[in-house]
Amino acid sequence: MMTTLTGGEAIVSGLVAHGVDTVFGLPGAQVYGLFDAFHQAQLKVIGARHEQACGYMAFGYARASGRPGVFSVVPGPGVLNASAALLTAYGCNEPVLCVTGQVPTQFLGKGRGHLHEMPDQLATLRTYVKWADRIEHPGNAPTTVARAFQEMTSGRRGPASVEMPWDIFTQRADTAAAQVLEPLPAPRPDPDMIKQAAALIKRSKAPMIFVGSGAIDAREEILELAEMIDAPVVAFRSGRGIVSNAHDLGLTMAAAYKLWPKTDLMIGIGSRLELPTMSRWPYRPDGLKSIRIDIDPVEMRRFISDTAIVADAKAATADLAAAVSKAGYSKTAGRRAAIREATAIAQQEIQRIQPQMAYLNILRDVLPANAIVTDELSQFGFASWYGFPIYEPRTFITSGYQGTLGSGFPTALGAKVANPDKPVVAITGDGGFMFGVQELATAVQFNIGVVTLVFNNNAYGNVRRDQRERFDGRVVASDLVNPDFVKLAESFGVAAARVTAPNQFKAAMEKALSHGGPYLISVEVTRDSEVSPWAFIHPPKP
Secondary structure, three states, X not given: OOEEEEXXXXXXXXXXXXXXXXXXXXXXXXXXXXXXHHHHOOOEEEEOOOHHHHHHHHHHHHHHHXXXXXXXXXXXXXXXXXXXXXXHHHHOOOOEEEXXXXXXXXXOOOOOOOOOOOOOHHHHHOOOOOEEEEOOOHHHHHHHHHHHHHHHHOOOXXXXXEEEEHHHHOOEEEEOOOOOOOOOOXXXXXXXXXXXXXXXXXXXXXXXXXXXXXXXXXXXXXXXXXXXXXXXXXEOOOOOOXXXXXXXXXXXXXXXXXXXXXXXXXXXXXXXXXXXXXXXOOOOOOOOEEEEEEOOOOHHHHOOOOEEEEOOHHHHHHHHHHHHHHHOOOOOOOHHHHHHHHHHHHHHHHHXXXXXXXXXXXXXXXXXXXXXXXXXXXXXXXHHHHHXXXXXXXXXXXXXXXXXXXXXXXXXXXXXXXXXXXXEEEEEEHXXXXXXXXXXXXXXXXXXXXXXXXXXXXXXXHHHHHHHHHOOOOOOOOEOOXXXXXXXXXXXXXXXXXXXXXXXXXXXXXXXXXXXXXXXXXXXXXXXXXOOHHHHOOOOOO
């Protein structure tokens, strides 16, 4: 049945059909018709003070919930401001949809210099999203929106974008009902590859499993396989919590590296294998064999393994576990004890990363297991990659290999919107936090109860250390002059506290969590006092 809708209404009908009830956005002239349609459909619209925050809130929403995150900004400068968030979503394989505008139809491709015009916005978008298209008539919106969701959620997940010319948002036309397209079918695991992988596992004595975000939905199957063969399961960033750090086999990178010298088989599941193959770890053990499970066939060309299984992680791991069970596997005597010992030794060794570990230990003690923590590129954020235990997937959110300074705080806001009943804590440094400090106003306006930890050393601490150590002490543009973060937060209406030592931190955190609303804790750290966290991220060769 056809219904007369504006272009904006047609897009929104497609969003609603896909279960979208929340949109992050910053309205402007080109997208007025879209935002009016949001209002008429009674979608929850979380506004922001900068387009980048809209994108990062949608990213945090998607990563924390597993559901697509949607945001809308104006074209040209608005899209470019949000591009870092889209690039982060691309790197982290998250389904984030950007809905943006375009110049009016009669100006498309003319280069006349219309408001916010880019030489080729669609082509630009396609360089950092998985899929993008233009809607030039309201009647095309249902199919285009459905295709965007299909592409975002099929195969290797990723962001998408749709754009619509300014005038089409308010143009009325007969439009078909919104539709939902099923995700494209994933390739089935090749039985011969499964048998080869099972044979490699049967011959191994010390296997290790590496997991990334592509393995989140396979957590039960991965744990079954790991327990069957006594294989430690390690994640760098995105896969943390797939196997809990409370489990004997759930290891941080610091503990896993202790076992690396004797590892004879690495099994990568939904992971780029950044730790063992991209120079994080400085060598590979002699005779090391490898198995990869990944839904993206291109990934198999980026690192050649002995056995490559192109398939959904859940299905392939289930088949592999069944094949290993059928083939039989003889566990190495004392293997589980050695894994526990490696974890204990690593936990003891990382305590020298101070004062970071003192604060992280307290933070873990105060927070429940299901609390969500976002990191930031900072001395405390880096240490959290291995020094903060994670017990459930989607509860530790980073910017992945993009390493986007300034992403942590707005990402946390989106995660909290998606999970209002869970505590959400943003670990930030003073430099990164100032990239998005204006979103304190957003937190207050929409009562987004994120606890923000600003570790203030009055510097881009990592840059400053690198300059001093690698360039004969010449420090350039890495020292900072900061505001009083407590007074600044209070000026926005955010409750705040100051901490100058770890022994003050627990009480401050407990007060912040009980407060319920947005809260900021400024943790004052003496410049250059932090021990470098990099010894466990780029460890030396034994």
